[in-house]
Amino acid sequence: MPASQRRLWLIGGTSESVQLAEAIASLNLLCLVTVTTAAAKSLYPQTPSLQIQVGRLNGKQIEQLCQQQQITAILDASHPYAVEISRIAIATAQRYQIPYLRFERPLVKGNEGDGDRCRDAPWRVSTVKAGFEQRLSSTAKPNSLNPPLQTQNEPSVITLDSFETLVTGDYLNQQRVLLTVGYKVLSLFQDWQARSTLFARILPAVTSLEAAIAAGFSRDRIIALRPPVPFELEMALWRHWDISRVVTKASGVAGGEATKRQVAAQLGIPLIVIDRPVVTYPQQTSDVAVALEFCQRYL
Known part of the structure; x- marks a missing residue:
């Protein structure tokens, strides 16, 4: 397939997907971004290299999308609880042998963050071309289920x-x-x-x-x-x-x-x-650099 026809599919709907789209656009990579609402579409950069499609997709529509748009790689940055789109995308990727990477939003551990920090997204891509130096840190997932409730003096x-x-x-x-x-x-x-x-x-x-x-x-x-x-x-x-x-x-x-x-x-x-629903991703990352390297590798 000619390089000029290759296109990445970015499954959007999160603040991280907006920032990934900005980084992808800065690399002049052709990318189709899918979101479910017009309000979400307005958050993404308006640039010739990005095509934004609005609407929910079922399995049949995703297969048609991959074929018609000549998708050569899938970067899934959907919401952690939007498991249906992820599972369909994984199945389609496996059927048509399309490389797939899940960009997983990092978990919060303990009382991570503070009132001021939490007003903004945890990362922003500002120097994409200079070595992909932005990084996300992933944290361990709590394992306890049904712990006893504590008193108001001991918040749990x-x-x-x-x-x-x-x-x-x-x-x-x-x-x-x-x-x-x-x-x-x-x-x-x-x-x-x-x-x-x-x-x-x-x-x-x-x-x-x-x-x-x-x-x-x-x-x-x-x-x-x-x-x-x-x-x-x-x-x-x-x-x-x-x-x-x-x-x-x-x-x-x-x-x-x-x-x-x-x-x-x-x-x-x-x-x-x-807790987040369990999805078996073929491969996943919370590292911005890894996600962008994946995009470049297949486009």
Whole structure:
């Protein structure tokens, strides 16, 4: 295939994917970026080497995309919980022998980060052509499941393996709970509306609001806010609603997890972290340089 026709597929939807797109564009590599919303599209650089496609993709559409766009490599920088697109992309890559690399957002360990640092993404590519010197540091994943809740004077981070483990357990009983987990899983908490006081923080989108209302959240218990949420605002929201439990995903610093850990520690509120779904990636990295070297190798 002529080099002029080769194109990378960057699976987007995260702040890291935006910055990777910027770096790829600075190298003048042809790249197709896929996102699910028009709002996400606006975050990416407008440059001739980048083609941005909006819309959700199923297996058939992904196969057509790879063939029509003559994709020679796949860089998957989708959200850690967007497992469906990753699994389909992996299957397609294996079927058509397309090189695949997962760019995995680093995990947060302990109280990593602080209120000021967490306002920004954990890395920015500024000197891509000068040796790919930007690096990400990966951290170990907590292993404990269902640890005992501690007192308000001994705030804990409770790591659970799934939302099912959370809703079938007794973690939320008679608590004032803030859910910062996205709209797609809110229906799982509908049965808890009578046993606890639930609040939902969602993205400012009609789909998110409709899902929250359908799951039994009254309008005075919903806040639509696009992250990142600054430390001071996060703390003010928890205090305003007199929150006693917070549920979040292991979404990394860019997803606001580090900020929530800091606020939880300061206010003495247990933070329940739902671990990332298990996906068997053929190969993965949290290293920017490795990702960019992968792009250059196949384009």
